[in-house]
Amino acid sequence: MSALGLRTRLAPLAVATALVGGLVATTTATAPEAHAAGGSYYLYFKKNTSNPINSKLYLMKSVANAKDKVVAKYRAGSGNGSQNECALSRGWLPGTNTKNGKYKIEFHRTNFDGIINGYVIKLSDKKCSKGTKRTELFVHSEMKPNGRQGTIESERWDGTRDYYSNGCIKLKPADIKNLFAKAKRYGWPKTLYVVK
Structure with missing residues (x-):
């Protein structure tokens, strides 16, 4: 086969590879872009390195x-202000x-009764770096097991300082309830991705 014939056959393959390569780059990009199969829903937590309790x-x-x-x-906090993930x-x-920040969503409940209460999304365990x-590890707020506001501090949202947590992701009560309503309407996510 001549060099011209070989180039003629390889050129479409190179173009197809470039197109597929471009598509892969698009579907694996960060912030908040594709991380899941077509048509599904997922959670994406973007850490704010200058203010961890003002993340998204x-x-x-x-x-x-x-x-x-x-x-x-939603505005969300994670941790007590420390960026030490360990x-x-x-x-x-x-x-x-997206590799070391991928979590399985194990369950979600509106009436959880434990160290935290009410609306919770349980995340899989994770080893730090x-x-x-x-x-x-949870996505949660501050509320009573029935989802209402309580009288003790851990069951009552008082403002910005309540975005601090013991290492979970924390939302204000109205936001976690909104998230639950949207997830119920559109389809519950099975995965959460954490990036900074």
Whole structure:
């Protein structure tokens, strides 16, 4: 086969590879873009390195061959202000990219009764960058097990300082209720991604 014939056959393959490569780059980009299969929903937590309690939690819809869509966006905090993801009960949620920041959503409840109460989304355990295992990770707020505001501090939202947590992701009560309503309407996410 001549060099010209070989180039003629390989050129379409190179173009197709470039197109597929471009598509892959688009569907694996960060912030908040594709992280899930077409048509599904996921949560996306964007850490704010200058102020961890002013981070963002997104409910996202993946869209095949296009940029994913933001369905809802909420202010969220994680940790007590520490950016040490290995600090138990203090540091923010481990993960800085889509590989080490991927969590399985284990369950969601509106009447949880435990260390935290009410509306909760339970996340899988995660090892931080130094290997420390972080457990009891949730997306939650401050409320009573029935979802109402209580009289004790841990069951009552008082304002900005309540975005601090023991390493979970924390939303104000109205926002977590809105997230639950949207997830029920559109489809519950099975995954949460954490990036900074």
